[in-house]
Amino acid sequence: MLVDLYTKKVFNMAYQFTGSHQEAEDLTQDIFVKLYRSLDKFDLGKNFTAWLLALAKNYLIDEYRRTKWEKRSRDDFEDHAPTLAGTDDPERGLAEEETRNLLWSGLNQLPAEIRMAVILKEIQGKTYEETAEISGVPVGTVKSRISRGRLQLAKILSQSSREGEHDM
Amino acid sequence: MICDKVQNLLSPYLDGELAPRERAEVDAHLAACPECAGLAARMRAAVAAFAAFPDVDPSPALRRRLLAIPERSRRFRLDLDFLRRPVLQPFLAVAAGLLMLVSVYFASPGSFQRSINREFHRGIGSIEKIYVRAGSLTDRIGDLAVTAYDSAKAVNPIGRAENRY
Structure with a gap:
């Protein structure tokens, strides 16, 4: 039951954080082993999903610090993502695809805690409060991390746009 | 307002969390500064693009691996249960002491x-x-x-x- 309910959530969190499908599957397995060993520590009065995602987040960041994933390249965005519905405007579609690719690779340039906050808030659609609960920090800290992450990614997009203009 | 200050306010500006006066100041700066206006537009595009990121499916093999974990985990625990017997505690304490001495020796x-x-x-x-x-x-x-x-x-x-x- 736990596997059916939570595999996709944990796997996607790991995939978005590491950028590697294979790595994410191995880490998901490690996280479930840790989950089974920690189940007796779960406080029944609390939100299980938030508790599990906090456990997963802690494990991912610990592994990141131990192995330094940021030095590895991420899989291409299109390698595993299902095909997105295109727009009628091909030029706009190309621009959106380029933005997605830049953001996907740009995640690797964010420090671990900021990257995780961006993944939870922006990609997984959690609220600031939910992100703070999973991250184990105050809401203000999450807002600050999201602000820094957004600004850094916007600068990456701006720089790419300037380089594109230079090339033309 | 200087650009650095405005750029640090862009995130709460997009979230609609600025006080009216601060928001008006950011609006005025963005109207006059193309660089900050460009950053704001790209930040908005990034937020929209992230929201459209699709979930990725794990492989069926992962599900099988995960379903096999509880059994393996339980077997592993049973194998180690004998270590909890009280009669072994003094021996384990002595062994831990010896291990500490050996580790001190090998550490230096x-x-x-x-x-x-x-x-x-x-x-x-x-x-x-x-x-x-x-x-x-x-x-x-x-x-x-x-x-x-x-x-x-x-x-x-x-x-x-x-x-x-």
């Missing part, structure tokens, strides 16, 4: 060997000093014996008596 084998060498040479030095002192003592005893013999010979009451008669 160089300094451990150096300290042994230092103590060994210090011991050798002490023995040499004792030997030298003992040698000088025997010399002194020898000198004392010679002096005593010479004195006795010089006094020699028996010899004098023999000479007198």
Whole structure:
């Protein structure tokens, strides 16, 4: 039951954080082993999903610090993502695809805690409060991390746009 | 407003969390500064693009691996349960102590060997000093014996008596 309910959530969190499908599957397995060993520590009065995602987040960041994933390249965005519905405007579609690719690779340039906050808030659609609960920090800290992450990614997009203009 | 300050406010600006006066100041700056306006537009595009990121499906093999975990985990726990028996606790405590000593030795084998060498040479030095002192003592005893013999010979009451008669 736990596997059916939570595999996709944990796997996607790991995939978005590491950028590697294979790595994410191995880490998901490690996280479930840790989950089974920690189940007796779960406080029944609390939100299980938030508790599990906090456990997963802690494990991912610990592994990141131990192995330094940021030095590895991420899989291409299109390698595993299902095909997105295109727009009628091909030029706009190309621009959106380029933005997605830049953001996907740009995640690797964010420090671990900021990257995780961006993944939870922006990609997984959690609220600031939910992100703070999973991250184990105050809401203000999450807002600050999201602000820094957004600004850094916007600068990456701006720089790419300037380089594109230079090339033309 | 300077660009750095505005750029740090762009995130709450997009979230609609700025006070009206601050929001008006950011609006005024963005109208006059193309660079900050460009950043704001790209930040908005990034937020929209992230929201459209699709979930990725894990492989069916992962599901099978995950379903097999509880059984393996339980087997692993059973195998180690015997370690919790109270009768083993004193032995485990001694083993832990020995392991600590061994780990201290292996953590710093160089300094451990150096300290042994230092103590060994210090011991050798002490023995040499004792030997030298003992040698000088025997010399002194020898000198004392010679002096005593010479004195006795010089006094020699028996010899004098023999000479007198």
